[in-house]
Amino acid sequence: MEEALCLSWAILLKKLCENWRGYLYLFLSIILSAVLGYILLMMGPIVGGIAAFGIVVGCIFRGLYLLTDIHKRVSNVLLKEDKAQKAYKDYLEEEGK
Known part of the structure; x- marks a missing residue:
């Protein structure tokens, strides 16, 4: 033990x-x-409340900005076409003609 x-x-x-x-x-x-x-x-309650509200809202906006930035970066990586997808797309275009 x-x-x-x-x-x-x-x-x-x-x-x-x-x-x-x-x-x-x-x-x-x-x-x-x-x-x-x-x-x-x-x-005090008024000044402290206003300052605390500003801090919380600032953190929320910063978090939303970071999430938007992460989404843009990830979507750019995921939307890139690889060779297989390109070949399949070309095949579908040729079959449609």
Whole structure:
């Protein structure tokens, strides 16, 4: 039992060491979000609410922009015609004549 527990901790530690930057950025974003929340609470309900609304709407618009950009890039890659599709299209055009 102790060996399995030690092995699982070793695997977890190995994964943590492989991706430590990701965890560091996550920790930093948690700390910064807590500080931002505290600042918004100290501003009062009106000013803090307006600032929080602006942050949320800005994040939503940024996410929509990124989704649109990803869609454009993926659709350009998927719409390219390969040799088999081109040959089939040419065959259909010849058969139609």
